Amino acid sequence: MQFVVTQNYEEMSKEAARLVESVMCATPFCVLGLATGSTPLGMYEALVHDVCTGALSFANVTTFNLDEYCGVAPTSAQSYRYYMNEHLFDLVDVDMARTHVPSSSCDAAEDACVAYDAAIERAGGIDLQVLGIGNNGHIGFNEPSDSFSVGTHVVKLSESTIQANSRLFNCVDDVPRRAITMGIGNIMKARQVLVLANGAGKAGIVARAFTGRVIPQVPASVLQLHPCVTVVLDTEAASELVPVKVDD
Ligand code: F6R
Secondary structure, three states, X not given: OEEEEEOOHHHHHHHHHHHHHHHHHHOOOOEEEEOOOXXXXXXXXXXXXXXXXXXXXXOOOEEEEOEEEOOOOOOOOOOHHHHHHHHOHHHOOOOXXXXXXXXXXXXXXXXXXXXXXXXXXXXXXXXXXXXXXXXXXXXOOEOOXXXXXXXXXXXXXXXXXXHHHHHHOOOHHHOXXXXXXXXXXXXXXXXXXXXXXXXXXXXXHHXXXXXXXXXXXXXXXXXXXXXXXXXXXXXXXXXXXXXOOOOO
């Protein structure tokens, strides 16, 4: 696990975009796993900037998003499909048919999960998975649990996630109680993982997830077992990481 500590949110975003671009350039028909939330917004902005200047193209890129709320229509401003269209897909030269966000439909959710995993496999697996981290250590919508999940599945959101995400809804009662998410198994199969975190609010969970015990009660801790993870932080999010002592 490699840590990159940057001065601030802008530098974290640029560093993350650089890493995404290096994988895109090195991998013909690159498959990206993408996240929503506040954390990667600056990274998407930097990627859009580079497409606009002609330095980057998404023409041959396939994307799979981590998660989506159940029962929120893709046209709703709160849906993750809407977020991705607004912040990336509508602004770059990606082929929309190659962008995938889990289905928000509650009907036949189990079939949709199986189909999502099959689509990832057909695309050749994920080259680079981008992740944020929840205050409770969730990645995707894999909430603290007694075991690590495997494939895409439907989850009941925890109270802390409902509270944290209520900022994007009119009121806490409007936050969906269920979501569909890639599993920990899907994330661990990605050839490379990029985790982003910024702000003092994430410092405790960053330290716990990446230097504490690997336990399903802290889902992100499983990333310690992945062979190729880069964690890009700002100084605040890195503030509780204890520097490793190097003996003389
Ligand atoms: C979003 C996702 C979530 C977020 C996490 C952090 O697709 O999978 O795990 O990455 O909740 O959210 P922010 O970035 O809003 O703090």
